Amino acid sequence: MNRIDACFERLKAEGRAALVPYLTAGDPDADTTLELLHQMVEAGADIVELGVPFSDPMADGPTIQLACERALDAGMSLRGTLDIARRFRMTNSDTPLVLMGYLNPVEAMGSAAFVAAAKEAGVDGVLSVDLAVEEADTLVPELEAADIAPIFLVAPTTSDARIRKMGEVGRGYLYYVSLKGVTGSAQLDVDSVSSRITAIRSLTGLPIAVGFGIRTPEHAAAIAAVADAVVVGSALVEIVAEHAEDRARMCQLVRERAAALADATHGAARA
Amino acid sequence: MSTDLSDPVFGPDARGHFGPYGGRFVAETLMGPLDELEQAFRSSWADPAFRAQFDRDLAHYVGRPSPLYLAERLSRELGGAQIYFKREDLNHTGAHKVNNTIGQALLAAQMGKTRIIAETGAGQHGVASATVAARLGLECVVYMGAEDIARQAPNVYRMKLLGAEVVPVTSGTRTLKDALNEALRDWVTNVDNTFYIIGTVAGPAPYPEMVREFQTVIGREARAQCLEMTGRLPDALIACVGGGSNAIGLFHPFIADKDVRMIGVEAAGDGLNTKRHAASLCAGRPGVLHGNRTYLLQDDNGQVSGTHSVSAGLDYPGVGPEHAWLKDCHRAEYVGIDDKEALAAFHRVTRTEGIIPALESSHALAQAIKMAPDMSPDQILLVNLSGRGDKDVNTIADLENIQL
Ligand SMILES: Cc1ncc(COP(=O)(O)O)c(C=O)c1O
Numbered sequence: 110m111n112r113i114d115a116c117f118e119r120l121k122a123e124g125r126a127a128l129v130p131y132l133t134a135g136d137p138d139a140d141t142t143l144e145l146l147h148q149m150v151e152a153g154a155d156i157v158e159l160g161v162p163f164s165d166p167m168a169d170g171p172t173i174q175l176a177c178e179r180a181l182d183a184g185m186s187l188r189g190t191l192d193i194a195r196r197f198r199m200t201n202s203d204t205p206l207v208l209m210g211y212l213n214p215v216e217a218m219g220s221a222a223f224v225a226a227a228k229e230a231g232v233d234g235v236l237s238v239d240l241a242v243e244e245a246d247t248l249v250p251e252l253e254a255a256d257i258a259p260i261f262l263v264a265p266t267t268s269d270a271r272i273r274k275m276g277e278v279g280r281g282y283l284y285y286v287s288l289k290g291v292t293g294s295a296q297l298d299v300d301s302v303s304s305r306i307t308a309i310r311s312l313t314g315l316p317i318a319v320g321f322g323i324r325t326p327e328h329a330a331a332i333a334a335v336a337d338a339v340v341v342g343s344a345l346v347e348i349v350a351e352h353a354e355d356r357a358r359m360c361q362l363v364r365e366r367a368a369a370l371a372d373a374t375h376g377a378a379r380a
Numbered sequence: 381m382s383t384d385l386s387d388p389v390f391g392p393d394a395r396g397h398f399g400p401y402g403g404r405f406v407a408e409t410l411m412g413p414l415d416e417l418e419q420a421f422r423s424s425w426a427d428p429a430f431r432a433q434f435d436r437d438l439a440h441y442v443g444r445p446s447p448l449y450l451a452e453r454l455s456r457e458l459g460g461a462q463i464y465f466k467r468e469d470l471n472h473t474g475a476h477k478v479n480n481t482i483g484q485a486l487l488a489a490q491m492g493k494t495r496i497i498a499e500t501g502a503g504q505h506g507v508a509s510a511t512v513a514a515r516l517g518l519e520c521v522v523y524m525g526a527e528d529i530a531r532q533a534p535n536v537y538r539m540k541l542l543g544a545e546v547v548p549v550t551s552g553t554r555t556l557k558d559a560l561n562e563a564l565r566d567w568v569t570n571v572d573n574t575f576y577i578i579g580t581v582a583g584p585a586p587y588p589e590m591v592r593e594f595q596t597v598i599g600r601e602a603r604a605q606c607l608e609m610t611g612r613l614p615d616a617l618i619a620c621v622g623g624g625s626n627a628i629g630l631f632h633p634f635i636a637d638k639d640v641r642m643i644g645v646e647a648a649g650d651g652l653n654t655k656r657h658a659a660s661l662c663a664g665r666p667g668v669l670h671g672n673r674t675y676l677l678q679d680d681n682g683q684v685s686g687t688h689s690v691s692a693g694l695d696y697p698g699v700g701p702e703h704a705w706l707k708d709c710h711r712a713e714y715v716g717i718d719d720k721e722a723l724a725a726f727h728r729v730t731r732t733e734g735i736i737p738a739l740e741s742s743h744a745l746a747q748a749i750k751m752a753p754d755m756s757p758d759q760i761l762l763v764n765l766s767g768r769g770d771k772d773v774n775t776i777a778d779l780e781n782i783q784l
Contacts, residue, residue: 164552165561167564215682216668243404263408266408289570
C-alpha cells in the first residue's frame with residue numbers, strides 16, 4: 110500500500126488529522142532541507158511536502174517565490190530535490206513524502222525518467238500546481254503505474270463535475286486551496302472552508318487536505334476539526350528565510366513551530 | 381476546428397491545443413474563470429451586435445483600416461522586391477496592441493467586470509489597456525518589469541496619465557515574463573471582479589485563439605489591400621515575434637494561401653550563438669509556461685532562462701502555441717535578427733521613408749532589408765509595421781550616448 114493511504118488509514122483509526130508541513134527543497138541548501146525534514150517528523154509531522162524550486166512560481170506568494178530564488182541560486186534542481194528525497198528515505202521508511210511544484214522541470218526531465226527516479230527515491234505523491242485534471246493524460250498514467258499518488262488541487266472556484274473527476278483520477282488526497290489567492294496569503298475563513306469541505310466530501314471519498322493561508326496553531330486546530338490534513342508552508346519557510354545565518358537556531362525554531370502545529374492538529378476535536 | 385494543416389481553419393481543438401501545444405496549464409483557481417471567459421468569448425464572437433460594436437470601435441476609435449504602404453524609396457535602394465508596410469503604427473496608441481484590447485475590454489464590460497489588469501513589456505499593451513479602461517471607466521492595473529519601466533519611461537508616464545496604476549515587478553528577471561507571473565497572481569486573488577487582458581497570443585486557452593481572432597483584422601485588411609493595389613498576393617509576409625500577436629494577426633488569414641511564405645522574426649539580441657537573445661522558436665525547446673505548452677528558452681533542468689533584446693516587447697522566453705505548431709508543420713519559418721541589425725533597420729527606415737518604427741517592428745524590417753535584394757522587382761514583401769518608435773526614442777538616444 111502507498112504510504113499516504115497507510116498514513117490516512119492509521120490516522121482515521123486514531124481519530125486525528127494529519128499535519129503536512131511544506132519546505133522548498135534546497136533553501137538554503139540540500140543538507141539543511143534534509144535536516145529540517147527529519148526535525149519536523151520528530152516534532153509530529155505526518156506527511157512532508159517538498160517543494161521543487163521553479164523559476165516562475167506563478168501560484169506562489171513572495172515568501173515561496175524568494176525561497177525558490179534562493180534554492181535555484183544555490184544550484185537546486187528537480188534532480189537535486191529527488192536526491193534529498195532519496196537521502197530522507199535512507200533513515201525514514203514510513204513518513205509519506207510528496208513533491209509539490211510546477212510541470213516544466215518534470216517535462217524537461219521527461220515524464221518516464223522522472224517517475225522512475227521518483228519511485229527509486231521513495232516519493233509517494235506528486236502535486237503539480239499547473240497540471241489540471243483535463244491535461245492529466247500527460248503524467249498521471251506513469252505515476253499511477255508506479256503507485257505514486259497524483260494529487261490535485263481543488264479551488265473555491267472548482268465545479269462539482271471537476272471535483273468528481275479529480276476524485277476519480279487523483280490518489281492519496283485532494284488538496285483544497287482555502288482561498289482565492291497565492292500561497293502565503295493571510296485571509297483564512299474557517300467557516301467557508303468548513304462548508305466547502307462538506308460539499309467536497311459528498312463528491313469524493315479521498316481524504317481532504319487544506320492549505321494556503323494556514324499559519325498558526327489556532328488555524329491548524331480549526332482546520333483539523335473539519336479536514337483530514339492541514340498543510341502549512343509559508344509560515345515555516347519564513348523561519349528558514351529569517352535565520353539563514355544561524356542553522357542551529359533555524360532548525361530549533363522550525364522544530365518548535367512544527368511541534369506546536371502538530372499538537373494543535375492532533376488535539377483538535379473532530380466531527 | 382482543426383489542427384490539420386490541409387484544413388484552412390487551423391486549430392485549436394476543443395481543449396485549446398494546437399497540435400501538442402497550447403492547452404490550459406494554470407493554478408486550479410483559474411480553471412473555472414477560464415471556462416467562463418471562453419463561453420463569454422464564444423457567444424460574443426458569434427453575436428452580430430458584438431461584432432458590429434468591435435468593427436465600429438476599430439473604425440472610429442482606432443482609425444482602421446490601417447493603410448498598406450509601398451515603401452518606394454527603400455525598395456528602389458535595395459533593388460529587389462517591392463516592400464509594402466502594413467501601417468499598424470498609425471493606429472490610435474501607436475501599435476497593433478489596441479486591436480486586441482478593444483476586443484477584450486468589450487468582453488470585460490459585457491461580463492460585468494469592473495477591474496482590468498494587464499502585463500506589459502514595451503508598454504504598448506499597457507498603454508492600449510489603460511486607454512480602453514479609461515474609455516470604459518474601468519479600474520486598470522498594469523504589471524511591468526522593473527527593468528522595462530526604466531527603458532520605456534514615456535509609456536510608463538502615458539499609462540499614468542490615462543489613470544492606470546503601474547506596478548513594478550522586481551521578482552525573477554524583472555522583465556515581461558515576470559510581469560505575466562505577477563498578473564496571474566493578481567488574477568487568482570481578485571478573480572471575481574477582475575478581467576485579465578493578456579497582450580499576446582500566449583497564456584492558457586482561450587487566450588491564444590481569442591487574441592488571434594481580435595488581431596486577424598490585420599491580415600484580412602492586408603490581404604484585400606494587396607489584391608486591390610497589386611492584383612496579386614504577396615510572395616512573403618514578415619512580422620516580428622515576441623509572443624506572436626502581430627505575426628498571427630497578419631499570418632492567419634493567409635494560411636490557406638500555400639504560395640505565400642510566412643516569416644516570423646525573433647529577437648536574436650547579441651546573437652543566437654550567445655545566451656543573450658529571446659529567440660524561443662529558433663533556439664528553444666518545448667515546455668510549459670504561463671498556462672500553455674510551447675517552445676521555451678530554458679536550461680537542462682527546465683528552469684526558464686533570462687532573455688535579452690534591445691526591444692522590450694520581444695524580450696520574452698516563450699511564444700504563442702500556434703507559432704510553435706506552425707513551425708513544426710513547416711507552414712511558417714522563423715529567423716533571428718540581432719540588436720545591431722534591428723537598430724540599423726530602425727535608422728534606415730526612419731531616414732529613407734520618414735517613418736520611425738518601433739524597435740520590435742525594426743526586427744521585421746531588418747529581415748525584409750536582408751531578403752529584398754535577392755528578389756526580383758515583380759515580387760512583393762509585406763512587412764507588418766507593428767508599431768511606431770516614439771516610445772523608443774530614449775533608448776536609441778541612450779545607446780548612442782546622446783543626452784536628451
Ligand atoms: C510595436 C510592437 N510590436 C511587436 C510587439 C511584440 O508582441 P507580439 O509578438 O505579440 O506582436 C510589441 C510588444 O510589446 C510591440 O509593442
